Amino acid sequence: MKILVPVKRVVDPNVKVRIRADGRGVDTTNLKMAMNPFDEIAVEEAIRMKERGLAREVVAVSIGEPRIQETLRTVLAMGADRAIAVETEVAVQPLEAARILRAVVAREEPDLVIMGKQAVDDDSNQTGQMLAALLGWPQATFASRIEIVDGEAEVAREVDEGIEVIRVRLPAVITTDLRLNEPRYASLPNIMKAKRKPVERTTPADLGVDPTPRLEYVEFAEPPKRQAGIRVESVEELVAKLVEKGVIG
């Protein structure tokens, strides 16, 4: 089995972003960047499948400015075999990302695509489902357990009510949720080894896709602030306040 793992380079989730002075965007210059945490889980799962002998090859792909190569090196150091960098200065949105990934899938012909359920920058939670739709493949979103059984994937999905187990035919797209696994750290020897692994560079145009976004983000603003509250000195005072507000009693 061959697995394709799309990864996105995002602002480190522990860093607070600033809105640009003109309100027309988010200022990400000089901010610490990281691999989208859900994509890290996807990489880990693919590598574990390779270690268990279920997968023969793990290929990573990323879309974005040339520095996505740094993110791809991390994926290679974790254990992926090779990587594809789809370079563009355009801030690609989910539908266009899905169309680019469809073109990569057409070339690579993987049996499985594993990717994060959402990117923690735009929080859209769309690309995996869109990719599955464009390919006419089944999807298993929000996975917390994946097993390959009889040429199908049995996936436990994190849904609002609890867990839903489904079976999907392969090839399929699976998106990862938090509890699927704990991603490993790349060891120093593996980081060194990753430097020799191949990273192919391409562009959306080479893949026949126009990456121009269809949605226009016209304004960026601070969310409304909550009024500062008060400190209470005791449980007794807290209860008195809640009774006063009419929420208990």
Place this chain on the structure above:
Amino acid sequence: MSALVVAQHDNRRLDPVTLATVTAARRLAEEVDVLVAGSGARAVAEEAARIEGVRRVLLAEAPHLENPVAEDLTETVLTVAGDHEALLAPATTFGKNLMPRVAARLDVAQISDIVEVLAPDTFRRYIYAGNVLTTVRTRDGRRVLTVRTTAFDRAAAEGGAAEIVPVEAPPATGLARFVRREVHASERPELTSARVVVSGGRGVGSRENFALIEKLADALGAAIGASRAAVDAGFAPNDWQVGQTGKIVAPELYVAVGISGAIQHLAGMKDSKIIVAINKDPEAPIFEVADFGLVDDLFRAVPELVERIEKIKREGAA
């Protein structure tokens, strides 16, 4: 303009998140239809027909839609999508799973998790874990939206008298099939619609200690939530998770116990009417959003809180 709301239900009852989605739909369209896709779901369609402001209820019934997979549900949505310029579903795991598949098939750029309708083509939504509020405009002729249901009032469940129109469901795609659902049976209110939510964080310390959170929740008639840290540590199941990557809640009262208040958690609860924080760390960021903050050891404060609430309840009953 005409909008189609995809109803969330369990073939017996309409999920109230559908009511908030109808409200969002009415902000951008004069005519709102509701699609009920299921099996033996006539009662759900009748419930949907009574929602105020709904024009028609489209009822698609087939055995394979009893526990539908996104692949099959998408085909059903697409058969009725043609007449509508807007398609909406709640931004629950149901809607998040389904709508991008529908959008891609229609070649529409979806807008996820809208919190406000500014114009029929312009919406507000949060990015970066609630740190940035954006205004998004679509250039597509059609819009596919998921709706943050805590941001919209529920449409009145009674007062409408919509016509119920049966529609044919396309056959199963065979791409995916439902196996089983593992639901945590609970007498407590549902987390996303509860009037009161009590959440525990890493400070609770263990799965066993979560019994303390449960006691407080029971005293308050509350649903139970948890921070991602508590879920990651195995103290609480994932369907209790409140935050950027879990559920969004906006109850009358939110009690955060042993939760530091990472931005990813605040993203899921900061629209609550009253926020109470109990944490022994006076520097915890949760206190910046709390209406009432108590700096105390939760293992001392929570039992006392339970006792005092129980006492008020007893006196009220007497």
